[in-house]
Amino acid sequence: MAQAARLNLRMQKELKLLLTDGPPGASFPLLSPHSDLSSSSLSTIDAQIEGPQGTVYANGIFNIKIQIPERYPFQPPVVTFGTPIYHPNIDNGGRICLDILNLPPKGAWQPSLNISTVLTSIGLLLSEPNPDDGLMCEASREYKYNRQVFDQKARSMTEKFAKAAGSGNGCSIQSIQTDLTPNMMEIRGSDKDLKLEISDFVSSHQKPGGISCKLSLESSSSTRKRDIDGDLNVKSSHHLLLSDNDNLMEAQGKRKGVNGMLNEYNLCSERLHSMRQKLSLGSCGKFQKRDGNDKENVVPEHSPSLLNSQVVSTASQGSSLLPASNCHLSKLHQHQDSKSINGSINMESKKLHQLCQKQPLGGLEPCSITDGGKEKMHVASPRLSPSSSHSNISHGALLDSQSFNHNQRQPHMDSVDEKGSGFADTKCKKLCFIGKKLSLGYKDSCQRGQKNNKENEVPLSNPQSPFGRKGIGKLSLGALTQMKGSNADKSQLLSNISTDISNSLPLGCNEKQQPNQEQCKKDAEMEELPVYESVIVLDSEDSDEERDGSLRAKLSIARKRVVKRIAKA
Amino acid sequence: MQNEDGTLADKETKAATSIPVVSEFEDWGDFCDDDIMQQQSAIRSEESDKIPFVGDKEPLSSLAAEYQSGSPILLEKIKVLGEQYAFIRRTRGDGNCFFRSFMFAYLEHILESQDRPEVDRIKANVEECRKTLQSLGYADFTFEDFFGLFLEQLESVLQANDTSISYDELLIRSRDQSISDYVVMFFRFVTSGEIRKRSEFFEPFIFGLTNATVEQFCKSSVEPMGEESDHVHITALSDALGVPIRVVYLDRSSCDAGGVSVNHHDFIPATGNLPNATNGGEETISPYIRLLYRPGHYDILYPK
Numbered sequence: 001m002a003q004a005a006r007l008n009l010r011m012q013k014e015l016k017l018l019l020t021d022g023p024p025g026a027s028f029p030l031l032s033p034h035s036d037l038s039s040s041s042l043s044t045i046d047a048q049i050e051g052p053q054g055t056v057y058a059n060g061i062f063n064i065k066i067q068i069p070e071r072y073p074f075q076p077p078v079v080t081f082g083t084p085i086y087h088p089n090i091d092n093g094g095r096i097c098l099d100i101l102n103l104p105p106k107g108a109w110q111p112s113l114n115i116s117t118v119l120t121s122i123g124l125l126l127s128e129p130n131p132d133d134g135l136m137c138e139a140s141r142e143y144k145y146n147r148q149v150f151d152q153k154a155r156s157m158t159e160k161f162a163k164a165a166g167s168g169n170g171c172s173i174q175s176i177q178t179d180l181t182p183n184m185m186e187i188r189g190s191d192k193d194l195k196l197e198i199s200d201f202v203s204s205h206q207k208p209g210g211i212s213c214k215l216s217l218e219s220s221s222s223t224r225k226r227d228i229d230g231d232l233n234v235k236s237s238h239h240l241l242l243s244d245n246d247n248l249m250e251a252q253g254k255r256k257g258v259n260g261m262l263n264e265y266n267l268c269s270e271r272l273h274s275m276r277q278k279l280s281l282g283s284c285g286k287f288q289k290r291d292g293n294d295k296e297n298v299v300p301e302h303s304p305s306l307l308n309s310q311v312v313s314t315a316s317q318g319s320s321l322l323p324a325s326n327c328h329l330s331k332l333h334q335h336q337d338s339k340s341i342n343g344s345i346n347m348e349s350k351k352l353h354q355l356c357q358k359q360p361l362g363g364l365e366p367c368s369i370t371d372g373g374k375e376k377m378h379v380a381s382p383r384l385s386p387s388s389s390h391s392n393i394s395h396g397a398l399l400d401s402q403s404f405n406h407n408q409r410q411p412h413m414d415s416v417d418e419k420g421s422g423f424a425d426t427k428c429k430k431l432c433f434i435g436k437k438l439s440l441g442y443k444d445s446c447q448r449g450q451k452n453n454k455e456n457e458v459p460l461s462n463p464q465s466p467f468g469r470k471g472i473g474k475l476s477l478g479a480l481t482q483m484k485g486s487n488a489d490k491s492q493l494l495s496n497i498s499t500d501i502s503n504s505l506p507l508g509c510n511e512k513q514q515p516n517q518e519q520c521k522k523d524a525e526m527e528e529l530p531v532y533e534s535v536i537v538l539d540s541e542d543s544d545e546e547r548d549g550s551l552r553a554k555l556s557i558a559r560k561r562v563v564k565r566i567a568k569a
Numbered sequence: 570m571q572n573e574d575g576t577l578a579d580k581e582t583k584a585a586t587s588i589p590v591v592s593e594f595e596d597w598g599d600f601c602d603d604d605i606m607q608q609q610s611a612i613r614s615e616e617s618d619k620i621p622f623v624g625d626k627e628p629l630s631s632l633a634a635e636y637q638s639g640s641p642i643l644l645e646k647i648k649v650l651g652e653q654y655a656f657i658r659r660t661r662g663d664g665n666c667f668f669r670s671f672m673f674a675y676l677e678h679i680l681e682s683q684d685r686p687e688v689d690r691i692k693a694n695v696e697e698c699r700k701t702l703q704s705l706g707y708a709d710f711t712f713e714d715f716f717g718l719f720l721e722q723l724e725s726v727l728q729a730n731d732t733s734i735s736y737d738e739l740l741i742r743s744r745d746q747s748i749s750d751y752v753v754m755f756f757r758f759v760t761s762g763e764i765r766k767r768s769e770f771f772e773p774f775i776f777g778l779t780n781a782t783v784e785q786f787c788k789s790s791v792e793p794m795g796e797e798s799d800h801v802h803i804t805a806l807s808d809a810l811g812v813p814i815r816v817v818y819l820d821r822s823s824c825d826a827g828g829v830s831v832n833h834h835d836f837i838p839a840t841g842n843l844p845n846a847t848n849g850g851e852e853t854i855s856p857y858i859r860l861l862y863r864p865g866h867y868d869i870l871y872p873k
Contacts, residue, residue, distance in 0.1 A: 002747070006751075009714070010714050013709075074794055103609075103793075104789070111792065111793075
């Protein structure tokens with residue numbers, strides 16, 4: 001008996017059993033027990049599986065395509081999801097990371113398994129994702145550390161793609177894909193230009209940083225946009241990852257430049273130091289004001305923000321701010337205004353993209369300077385706080401700063417292994433340029449951030465550990481929280497109350513993390529996301545981390561707000 | 570020899586993944602899968618060009634030639650082996666060599682002996698195995714094809730009916746992957762069923778061997794194709810089918826300075842439901858399945 005005939009016979013038997021006594025939740029719309037199985041082609045089976053009750057996939061119907069290889073059951077069936085799903089172990093193409101779908105030694109397929117057991121396993125995988133062996137980094141991380149966000153995304157994906165309308169899904173993927181592609185092209189194109197520039201003008205090594213951040217912003221903000229719409233698509237995040245790589249490479253290139261221009265950089269940062277203090281002090285009063293506004297969720301908060309951005313600009317104008325960037329900044333905020341009125345986020349962020357692309361290179365210099373200002377803010381505030389009340393922390397921070405330096409010495413291969421640690425590396429390089437003080441302050445703030453973030457269980461003293469993702473998760477969290485801290489610090493600096501931070505912070509977070517009860521609040525929060533992106537434009541040094549955070553959507557909206565405020569400083 | 574496949578694949582995998590990790594971190598997940606599959610199939614086809622599933626009968630001198638420049642102990646042992654055995658038949662070192670050797674040796678034995686009582690006896694045992702698997706919760710269709718194919722082969726080596734096959738046909742079938750693999754899988758099912766059925770008996774051996782539970786062991790080391798066989802597998806298969814097996818060990822161990830001897834171990838099936846598989850009192854049974862074991866690989870031996 002030929003193999004094909006034998007396989008066909010087996011498939012007939014197997015399907016008959018699947019149809020009469022299949023696994024719970026699975027159905028086969030194209031097959032019926034009465035149809036003549038022998039006549040139909042059995043190499044591909046279309047199954048549908050119900051999202052398990054009590055999970056984020058509940059009430060969803062997911063199309064599953066099962067391809068039977070020629071040597072089945074010696075080879076495992078090829079099973080893919082036809083319906084987009086947000087799951088740590090199922091990727092954008094619908095591929096499933098499940099051990100029994102692969103042959104040993106990598107997998108655990110054995111010829112004694114069958115389609116029924118495979119479908120049962122997939123049902124179990126939906127109930128209990130395995131984030132430790134994640135196919136989707138972002139979803140895995142969210143599942144582990146930010147379950148709320150994960151659940152929300154997964155639910156909205158289920159709502160959008162897996163409810164009743166199973167047919168139009170392919171189209172939506174395609175449209176989103178085409179939507180994003182131009183952006184990518186532009187990003188890549190400008191990357192090349194930038195690299196050329198690095199070789200030509202090493203002294204302007206900060207430029208690529210600024211641009212690369214903006215570039216990443218373009219794609220990340222578009223993702224964000226879909227995110228808000230509940231429209232987040234697999235494809236878009238895929239692009240996102242690509243752009244990540246670009247930026248990683250970019251960052252590496254940049255680092256080379258930085259190495260060469262160490263002295264100049266130092267000079268530059270010294271120059272910046274003087275104005276930074278003014279900057280941070282000057283702006284903190286406004287933070288306070290804005291804080292009050294935010295809590296009330298009053299829409300016309302944009303006027304102060306506009307003011308703030310101009311303050312930033314003028315403050316840094318002392319060196320070489322070009323009107324272009326100033327204009328750019330205020331434009332951004334104007335867009336914010338209009339959007340908050342219209343409530344049309346998409347429009348806004350598209351404009352944002354255009355702006356980013358249009359902005360002349362000349363505008364980048366000020367960007368890096370304002371960014372420098374931010375760095376100073378990091379340095380200034382935490383440095384003072386340990387002396388007042390956080391003596392323990394400052395001790396720990398010393399140790400940490402050592403580990404940071406150590407990290408810096410490590411070969412870059414390590415960092416490339418993990419995108420996350422790559423960012424960490426970049427960060428600490430820069431920290432070291434500025435000096436130990438900064439890293440000290442930074443670490444200290446990380447510590448505080450850890451305090452405040454209960455989800456952060458891993459000790460912070462080893463950010464360069466193999467668990468780079470965890471490390472960076474912490475780092476970004478820490479950094480952002482620290483910004484919040486620095487915010488508070490500045491105000492407290494004036495009044496000399498620094499212990500307040502840890503108390504006030506979680507309070508604020510909780511309040512903002514709560515589900516929105518009012519539409520206006522929702523609007524207010526949504527409107528802030530693009531601003532958050534604009535922050536990244538400004539910020540060439542910390543943006544890696546922040547973007548990191550934004551990509552993973554790890555950070556609560558509350559923290560993003562904080563960043564926004566910082567940026568406006 | 571059995572290890573070749575796995576280690577080669579591993580090396581290739583490492584080489585393939587280390588490059589893209591640098592720049593295409595996100596992409597290597599999918600890239601890697603396909604790559605591994607390709608590598609494995611490439612290695613497999615390369616291997617199959619070298620040795621068929623079941624080789625031709627060769628005089629034992631070919632074995633000696635293999636070790637011509639090797640260990641003198643081995644050469645000495647092969648000489649000793651030559652006093653009892655005349656031929657060797659090699660099987661492919663793909664991890665299934667024990668089952669493949671057993672399959673061919675057994676079917677060849679039936680073909681030559683035309684031992685109908687033995688066929689009837691083993692058929693009864695196969696029925697027992699079927700019931701065992703059913704009671705263990707295996708879905709019928711997952712194993713019945715494999716059982717059917719083995720019984721089909723068994724029938725056809727008996728010359729009495731019109732579907733009977735010649736020796737050459739048996740060799741061709743044994744080299745046909747679709748048939749050969751099905752029979753190997755049949756033996757794997759039988760082995761797995763037997764181990765699970767008598768898990769209390771096998772548990773200590775398995776735990777000592779792999780530190781795994783009986784269930785895990787069957788899933789990871791018995792049922793998947795290409796998993797090598799060990800003492801536990803042979804004991805279980807021999808017991809389940811009631812077929813004695815002699816395994817002759819050819820390695821570099823030497824017992825004393827006086828002379829070299831070739832060790833062998835007979836796997837004598839337990840009769841009835843005795844908990845002890847290898848009963849010392851049944852040494853009188855002479856196994857007609859004789860396999861040559863060199864560390865990691867089994868071939869078939871033919872006596873003089």
